[in-house]
Amino acid sequence: MTPQAFSQYDVRWGLWAVLALICASLWPAAPAVAADEPDLIFRRSTVFKWLSPNDKLATYGVDDPEVEGVSCHFTVPEKGGYKGWLGLAEEVSDISLACRQIGPIRFKAKSDQGEDMFRQRRSLFFKKMQIVRGCDAKRNVLVYMVYSDRLIEGSPKNSTSSVPIMPWGATDAAVQKCGEFIQ
Template sequence: MRLIKGMAALLLAASLPVAAEEIGTVSTVFKWVGPNDKIVVEAFDDPRVEGVTCYLSRAKTGGVKGGLGLAEDRAEASIACRQVGPIRFDGELKDGEEVFKERTSLVFKTMQVVRFFDRKRNTLVYLVYSDRVIEGSPQNAVTAIPILPWPTKP
């Protein structure tokens, strides 16, 4: 029974989007009370494609509401994904598969990254966008990685 529960937890964890690692931040607006407004640069590895790391920059609202996690962050984001090693797929890739998701307001708004595979050009395409339960935002950013052979060390 423990084995079944353990495997179920492992499968659930494998299907969830990954968490990002904070690379750095810069302050954009000074706040007298609470943290400053800032731009955060984060990195995450694609959980289904070994050898790909994505870098995401986005705004985080500060102040009292931001410090308590009650503020709504802006929808703008920038993304750059790069090949950082030999690319290997973990199973069949689904177009539009979510690879990263983070809440950007208390309840209704999220920022997410989805992946597409352009088979004709042998290229991975990543799209970042923000959505809201009632109304999304057309603001988005895209990056593409041509799948190239990775040089081996002599």
């Protein structure tokens, strides 16, 4: 191999290595749970921008993948502008949450207190939003908390929603106890 061919090989190998590193860092990590992507309910513009997309508030719905009969809705701000359009803007941590019983509650498996119910990336690299589930066994209430965190520093902004486990209809006489499934 000639010195010129060797240096071209090194350059190509270096470019492939850099490309592989970039792809690996952008590839989203496997979600902690098997929750589907949230369903977009609606968006509402909050800040008008002349030549680029507006800032918006977006409301999404997601079903708890481990607890049948519970659904959560959360509202998140979405940055507009060119950075938001290209997916480069870091989203703010203001997230609201409401969870409700939408049918008979059935636990699919045992889980831990504070286990992730849903996780979503909120910036290109370092920030993610998480909805976690817990159980207030004394009151037989499921408790959901949403918060965002960063690799270096967390965010104190959060929201909590409670779902009392109640009978659903005439056929749901036996109410499960969350303390038997969430430890």
